[in-house]
Amino acid sequence: xxxxxLWPASALPGVLWLVLLFVVPFYAVLAVALGTVxxxxxxxxxxxxxxxxNVGWLNEVFTRLAPxxxxxxxxxxTIVYVVIALALCLLIGYPVAYYTARHAGRWKGLILILIIMxxxxxxxxxxxxxxxxxQEDGWVNEVLMFTQVLSEPQxxxxxxxxxxxxALVYGYIPFLILPLFAALDRIDRSHLEAARDLGASPWxxxxxxxxxxxxxxxxxxAVLITLPMFGDYYTPNIVSGAPSTSMIGNQIDLYFxxxxxxxxxxxxxxxxxxxxxxxxxxxxxxxxxxxREAGTVGAL
Amino acid sequence: xxxxxxxxxxxxxxxGFLLRSAGAAAAVSGAGPLLAACGSTTSESNGAGGExxxxxxxxxxxxxxxxxxxxDPIESGLEPETGGTFTVFNYPAYFYRKLLNEFGDKYGVExxxxxxxxxxxxxxxxxxxxxxxxxxxxxxxxxxxxxAGELIKPLNLDYIPNLQKNIWPQLxxxxxxxxxxxxxxxxxxxxxxAWRTDKVTEDIAGMDQPWDIFWESQxxxxxxxxxxxxxxxxxxALLRKGITxxxxxxxxxxxQAVSDLQELYEICNVKVDDxxxxxIPEGSSWLHQAWSGDMIAGYIYxxxxxxxxxxxxxxxxxxxxxxxxxxxxxxxxxxxxxVLSHLFLNYLLDNGVAYENFVDFNGYQPPLNxxxxxxxxxxxxxxxxxxxxxxxxxxxxxDSLQYGTLTSEGQQLWQDGYSNFLAGxxx
Numbered sequence: 001x002x003x004x005x006l007w008p009a010s011a012l013p014g015v016l017w018l019v020l021l022f023v024v025p026f027y028a029v030l031a032v033a034l035g036t037v038x039x040x041x042x043x044x045x046x047x048x049x050x051x052x053x054n055v056g057w058l059n060e061v062f063t064r065l066a067p068x069x070x071x072x073x074x075x076x077x078t079i080v081y082v083v084i085a086l087a088l089c090l091l092i093g094y095p096v097a098y099y100t101a102r103h104a105g106r107w108k109g110l111i112l113i114l115i116i117m118x119x120x121x122x123x124x125x126x127x128x129x130x131x132x133x134x135q136e137d138g139w140v141n142e143v144l145m146f147t148q149v150l151s152e153p154q155x156x157x158x159x160x161x162x163x164x165x166x167a168l169v170y171g172y173i174p175f176l177i178l179p180l181f182a183a184l185d186r187i188d189r190s191h192l193e194a195a196r197d198l199g200a201s202p203w204x205x206x207x208x209x210x211x212x213x214x215x216x217x218x219x220x221x222a223v224l225i226t227l228p229m230f231g232d233y234y235t236p237n238i239v240s241g242a243p244s245t246s247m248i249g250n251q252i253d254l255y256f257x258x259x260x261x262x263x264x265x266x267x268x269x270x271x272x273x274x275x276x277x278x279x280x281x282x283x284x285x286x287x288x289x290x291x292r293e294a295g296t297v298g299a300l
Numbered sequence: 301x302x303x304x305x306x307x308x309x310x311x312x313x314x315x316g317f318l319l320r321s322a323g324a325a326a327a328v329s330g331a332g333p334l335l336a337a338c339g340s341t342t343s344e345s346n347g348a349g350g351e352x353x354x355x356x357x358x359x360x361x362x363x364x365x366x367x368x369x370x371x372d373p374i375e376s377g378l379e380p381e382t383g384g385t386f387t388v389f390n391y392p393a394y395f396y397r398k399l400l401n402e403f404g405d406k407y408g409v410e411x412x413x414x415x416x417x418x419x420x421x422x423x424x425x426x427x428x429x430x431x432x433x434x435x436x437x438x439x440x441x442x443x444x445x446x447x448a449g450e451l452i453k454p455l456n457l458d459y460i461p462n463l464q465k466n467i468w469p470q471l472x473x474x475x476x477x478x479x480x481x482x483x484x485x486x487x488x489x490x491x492x493x494a495w496r497t498d499k500v501t502e503d504i505a506g507m508d509q510p511w512d513i514f515w516e517s518q519x520x521x522x523x524x525x526x527x528x529x530x531x532x533x534x535x536x537a538l539l540r541k542g543i544t545x546x547x548x549x550x551x552x553x554x555x556q557a558v559s560d561l562q563e564l565y566e567i568c569n570v571k572v573d574d575x576x577x578x579x580i581p582e583g584s585s586w587l588h589q590a591w592s593g594d595m596i597a598g599y600i601y602x603x604x605x606x607x608x609x610x611x612x613x614x615x616x617x618x619x620x621x622x623x624x625x626x627x628x629x630x631x632x633x634x635x636x637x638x639v640l641s642h643l644f645l646n647y648l649l650d651n652g653v654a655y656e657n658f659v660d661f662n663g664y665q666p667p668l669n670x671x672x673x674x675x676x677x678x679x680x681x682x683x684x685x686x687x688x689x690x691x692x693x694x695x696x697x698x699d700s701l702q703y704g705t706l707t708s709e710g711q712q713l714w715q716d717g718y719s720n721f722l723a724g725x726x727x
Contacts, residue, residue: 039708040353040448041427042420070716074723135584157584158522159569241525241571243724251719258420259715260708 026273033057033266044262057267065271071251078248081161082229085168086222089176092169093221097180098210101187112181115174123171127238130167131157134239159242167239168229176221183217184210216290223283227276231269248272350549352705354448359440359476359705360547362698366478367447373456374638381637382408386644389414389422389433389632395648396661403647407640426451432634434641437627438483440476441531444705447482452630454481459642462649468667468693471626476704483628484645487593487664488691491532491623492616494580494590494598499523505615511540513587515560517568523586524568525576526561530718531703533572535623536589537561539701546623546701549710558717565725572722577663578602581612592616592689596682597663609683616688620699624691626667665690 031046034053038045047053064071100111118126133139134156141153156163187210195205233249248268255265352358359365386404388395392415404411414431416422419442425431427449438446446452457463463484464472471485493504493513500520504510514536517524526533535546537557548554564570571585577594579585581602595614603609616622629648631641647653654666659681665671673690676682682690696702706714 038427041424041445041451042353042708042711043424043427070720071723073725077724155522159571160522237573241573242522242565242569243572243722244565244569246722246724250722254719254722255715258418258424260711261715 029266029269029273033263033270035263037260037263042258042260042262044266057263058270060264061267061271071248074246074248074251077245078230081165081168081247082226085165085172085229086226088165088169089173089225090218090222093173093176093180094218097177097184097217100177101181101184112178115177119174124234124238127167127171127235130170131238134163157239157241159240159245161245163239164236164245164247167235168232171232171235172225172229175224179220179224180214180217183214183220187213216287219283219286223279226279230272230276350707350710352444352448352707354444356444356448356705358444358547358707361475361696361700361702364475364478367443367481369454369481370447370450371454373454374459374642376456376458378639380407380640380643382640384636385410385412386637386640387412387414387431387433387435388644389416389426389431389436391415391418391437394437394662394664396657399653399657399661403644407643409637409640420445423449423451426632426634432636433632434635434637435629435644436632437486438630439625439627440474440483441703441705443476443483443628443630446630451633452482453633453635453638453641455484455631455645456642459639460484460646460649462646462651466649466651466654466668466670468669468696470693470696471667474626474696475698477628483630484649485667486627486629486648487658487662488624488626488667488696489591489593489664490616490689490691490695491527491536491589491591491625492614492688493587494576494595495587495613496580496583496585496611497613498611499583499586500613504613509540510615510617511536514564514570514589515540515567517587520586521568522571523584524564525571525573525579525585525588526564527576527589527591528572528574530714532589532623533561533721534558534714534717535703539617539621539623544621544701547704547706547710549706549713551713554713554717558720561721562725581607583607590614591664592691593662593664595686596665596689599683599686600659600663610685612683612686614686614689619695619697621701622695623701623703624695625702626696627664667691667693667696669693 028046031048031053032044034055034057035047036045036054037043061071063069065075066072096111096115100108100115104111135141136153136155140156141150144150145153191209191213192205195209196202200208230247231249231252232247233253236245236247236250252265252268252272255261255268350358356367357363357365386407386409388400388411390413392413395413397413400411400413414433416425419437419439422436423438423442423445426433426436436452438452457480463480467485471488473479474483474485477483493510495504495513500513502513502516504513507513514524514526526536531546534554534557537560538544538546538548538553540560541557543553543557545553561570568587573579576585576588576590577597580588580590580595581598582604592614595612599609599612603612629645631638631645635641648657649666651668651670654668655671658664658666658671671690673682673687673692676690677684677687
């Protein structure tokens with residue numbers, strides 16, 4: 001009896017954590033999104049009873065996000081930014097994680113610390129530092145002109161898509177590298193040796209063995225950085241400030257930051273969360289399949 | 301018959317407001333609940349005809365409103381509270397810390413500043429109980445929320461003699477708060493255009509319609525900005541088309557203004573921020589919608605060494621065509637030090653304190669009788685070519701343009717319009 005409950009009970013803190021810090025807040029946002037607004041203070045009045053929920057705000061958000069709606073362009077722009085930033089993160093982050101896991105040797109710990117080190121400084125401060133570096137007379141232009149990559153200084157902060165995307169990459173890439181490193185570091189080297197023994201070239205061994213086995217790390221890291229990137233609003237604010245580079249998070253910020261329609265902000269949050277849930281489900285399905293293929297599911 | 305609040309047997313509770321304003325969630329009732337509860341209105345007019353939060357009449361410069369008191373002010377002659385902390389709820393860095401410390405030293409309290417991002421979100425935090433400040437900054441267009449929500453307390457002006465003594469007559473008994481029942485003025489400013497004279501070649505002040513400069517700013521792409529305030533941004537586009545009703549709730553006018561603003565994506569890749577007081581002097585922005593205090597603050601604090609004051613330009617429309625506003629201070633309902641809070645309001649209206657706060661810290665002008673634009677130039681506080689940044693009593697007269705409270709539907713209309721502009725169009 002004792003042994004029967006011991007291991008399930010060990011999950012209790014995690015379950016409590018999840019309930020308190022995810023389920024309850026998420027339900028509160030839902031109750032706000034489907035609730036009403038105080039007519040005097042314009043504060044959201046949550047409707048806790050699902051039977052009394054008002055889906056009008058959700059419909060309004062869907063209408064605005066649909067083609068022809070006022071948020072269609074900003075929605076598409078957000079997806080494009082996140083997809084490009086994710087691709088760049090993978091292009092940069094995978095080799096770094098691969099090198100650290102497989103070839104760094106005794107430098108592994110140091111490299112990991114260097115990767116984590118930027119996270120010791122707040123995200124906002126790091127972005128503000130980039131504002132200085134990206135000024136027309138900043139170091140970025142100076143270096144690029146000194147190396148003759150540029151013939152004249154560029155206005156990186158003038159409301160450019162590229163600046164926002166690169167800032168997203170810079171801000172989130174450590175969160176991709178760490179799970180990728182963990183996945184690559186776990187790969188049993190005997191698999192690779194077997195592939196090479198069977199005549200696979202290094203590239204073929206990577207493509208047929210390493211890459212598939214690191215898929216969970218890729219997906220885990222991708223989910224980890226994609227979710228916050230979709231809701232990001234301060235990165236475009238800090239490094240651009242132009243409406244032409246705003247993201248959907250800026251709209252949530254606008255409606256939550258005062259005014260008579262906080263429910264619109266909450267409803268948009270719900271729609272965004274639903275969209276991200278699709279990505280999450282794909283990730284969970286992939287993990288589950290990988291575990292089954294590895295024979296870990298059911299073995300317990 | 302007008303009832304003095306003291307004659308009412310019970311103060312009207314916030315719950316009372318809500319019950320009386322029952323009805324559609326977004327709209328307030330048409331009955332003017334607060335005024336009805338007072339027996340008869342103490343307002344001198346019905347404002348702009350519509351109703352703001354809690355059914356309060358909408359004040360306009362030519363339609364004065366005296367707000368009903370939801371409770372009695374504190375009695376006269378009480379001693380100020382001492383000890384503990386005294387909390388000022390305000391924009392960050394908008395009051396000289398040195399002066400706050402001096403006030404604290406004088407009354408034996410520790411003055412702390414709790415910052416907010418904007419007054420609307422500040423009021424929401426106050427209503428939610430997340431903060432318990434003693435005094436807060438508020439604006440005329442958000443005053444109705446503060447009063448209807450019982451978030452700020454009626455004042456006893458016996459404690460605030462500096463109001464009558466030092467402040468412009470227009471603001472001793474202002475149109476948005478007749479008899480100064482809830483607020484005292486803090487700073488005042490006009491909205492105009494700031495630019496770098498060494499970068500922008502056009503004679504902006506000489507243009508038939510200077511606001512057109514934003515639509516003719518292709519040469520300054522990436523260096524052009526507007527204020528990140530929905531009223532200011534859309535209001536500017538209305539003024540450009542000659543529409544001086546900057547409190548309009550006509551969807552056609554507001555949507556056309558938004559559509560005009562959207563043209564700026566292509567023309568100059570316009571930015572929205574409130575950093576013009578810094579970015580124009582530093583040269584990272586060349587052309588920006590701005591408040592008059594920005595260039596004074598920019599001149600005092602942000603102009604880099606070697607850059608002459610003449611690099612800063614500021615234009616504002618003539619009296620009656622320029623949006624003007626003033627910020628206010630009020631005593632919060634959450635205060636545990638109501639007497640001291642009154643004395644703080646009196647303190648900030650002291651000639652010496654207000655002037656020092658202006659010229660030594662925030663650059664935003666207090667509405668003091670003793671401030672004379674020419675004298676500020678003579679004393680070197682303001683460069684001669686920025687003398688138009690200094691307002692006078694006449695600027696806030698009955699024929700002035702001021703952003704006032706909108707109805708709930710009007711606020712939605714303007715917020716949605718701004719959201720549309722902020723969405724940035726197709727990239």
